[in-house]
Amino acid sequence: MTLTIESAKAQAKALRQALATAGTPVSHAQALELIARQHGARDWNTLHARLAQRNAPPELAFGDRVTGRYLGQAFSGEVIGLQGPSGHRQIELKLDRPVDVVQFESFSNLRSRIRSVIDETGRSLRKTSNGEPQLVVEKALR
Template identity: 65%
Template sequence: MTLDDAKVQAKALRLALQTQGTVIGHAQALELIARQHGAKDWNTLHARLALGSAPTALALGDRVQGRYLGQPFLGQIIALSGPASHRHIEIRFDQPVDVVRFESFSNLRRQIRATINEDGLSHRHTSDGMAQLVVRKEKG
């Protein structure tokens, strides 16, 4: 999808709603189109489309990299289901990830389950506001 495609969709949505008696502004239509495509708002979708930075779709068996609770990882997708905006993912790490930030003890994880959005970000966040999981296809 291109930026122009998204704008055309927003215009079509406005017209369709208007014929049914619901009037919305162009900005509101753009926001609705953005959410329909899994972005949190129009600015996010606009940036993704303008820069061509839409993440590559993830698939079962893909090699992935990212951060889990702030720690870098490499691994493989061993389960994947649901729509892009609310995808359930299970990853087996190549090396265990220590999810504790204290030096006095460790808690190693070899495998995790999470729910991510279309951008590969978990819906849950750490106390500092960062996504608990950030996942991308491994760069080869």
């Protein structure tokens, strides 16, 4: 399994709970620092930066072909707008084929354009009710 920021945070949470059960409570910050050292980093900030850079998709640019998932639906399309720094970047996509964003059989809502804010990994900051990112964008291979 590839280590991600989310999985490192989950490890820290599990470590904190295990230590508390064993009678050695630590703060969340202390647990993050312990996990960082376990993975060979000087501190949490160093591990976080390393993971963000390693897990980041290739830099997206206007006109790039992309693939991904929007509200659980696979898509392909083109980047038609980008604004902001790479950590919190607004992206606008024009899809090759509209995706149905409604899961009810008796109703449909097709979208051919998507606008969202994504992080450095290409995942939207907003999540669906099951905790998954609403949008995941990857640069298409040519």
